[in-house]
Amino acid sequence: MSLQPSGHYFRNEWNPLGYTLKRFSRQDVVTCLRGRQVLFFGDSTIVQWWNHLTAMVPTFKKIDLHIQEIHRPFHAIDTVNKITMRYFPHAYPFICAKLQRAVDFTPCANAIDNLRGGQDTALALALGPHFTPFPLRVFLARIFNIREAVIGLLKRSPKTAVVIRLVSTRELILDYARFSNWFLFKFNEALRAAFQEIKGVAFVDAWDMTASVDSYQLHPNSVIVSNQVNVFLNHICKQG
Numbered sequence: 001m002s003l004q005p006s007g008h009y010f011r012n013e014w015n016p017l018g019y020t021l022k023r024f025s026r027q028d029v030v031t032c033l034r035g036r037q038v039l040f041f042g043d044s045t046i047v048q049w050w051n052h053l054t055a056m057v058p059t060f061k062k063i064d065l066h067i068q069e070i071h072r073p074f075h076a077i078d079t080v081n082k083i084t085m086r087y088f089p090h091a092y093p094f095i096c097a098k099l100q101r102a103v104d105f106t107p108c109a110n111a112i113d114n115l116r117g118g119q120d121t122a123l124a125l126a127l128g129p130h131f132t133p134f135p136l137r138v139f140l141a142r143i144f145n146i147r148e149a150v151i152g153l154l155k156r157s158p159k160t161a162v163v164i165r166l167v168s169t170r171e172l173i174l175d176y177a178r179f180s181n182w183f184l185f186k187f188n189e190a191l192r193a194a195f196q197e198i199k200g201v202a203f204v205d206a207w208d209m210t211a212s213v214d215s216y217q218l219h220p221n222s223v224i225v226s227n228q229v230n231v232f233l234n235h236i237c238k239q240g
Helices: 026-033 044-056 108-113 136-156 181-195 206-211 222-236
Strands: 007-010 013-016 037-042 074-078 083-089 121-125 161-165 201-204
Touching (some): 026 044, 026 222, 044 074, 044 083, 044 161, 108 136, 161 222, 201 222, 206 222
């Protein structure tokens, strides 16, 4: 992993090194996503992306799946612009304050194996915070299973957009031995090593986008989230 920052903020806008980002307006978002299915796999940090996009586009309708648990799938559709947007919690380990239903969690590799993919499909993945209490080998086994599934998806549907959200910094008020940012930093190294050589996979550097403004929140504020989503949209709508 490079010691050079991947970008900086100026007037609350993220500016990556090496290229210029397009700033997506509400209409740009609609144009980008029209006719597509957008699938989010991971944890509550990527639910923030789902929430941001559904709030940004007023024609999205959230579907009531009649699931009461905190960690659960989410589904929204835009029938006007023919957009489907879904979130699936990754499989265990998943640290929860309350009991959850195992049926609501999705093994990411299995789900990706079942995808047709194509130009009308965008996929975003976020894993990390729920794995820190466990040995690194647990996280490595998971991401390399996902890696093989992504390779298979891009072989059969090379125009599928795949984006990895790197892990961001988090609070320093928990049990340091199990929830240290050092573990998250090592997870990012592993994510880059696993996916950076795969053509068609892009990254959102959530680590630098939080560390650069001294953010120590597992769920970053709305300014950071909106910039993360803007980078995501730049990756999946390069021709937009």
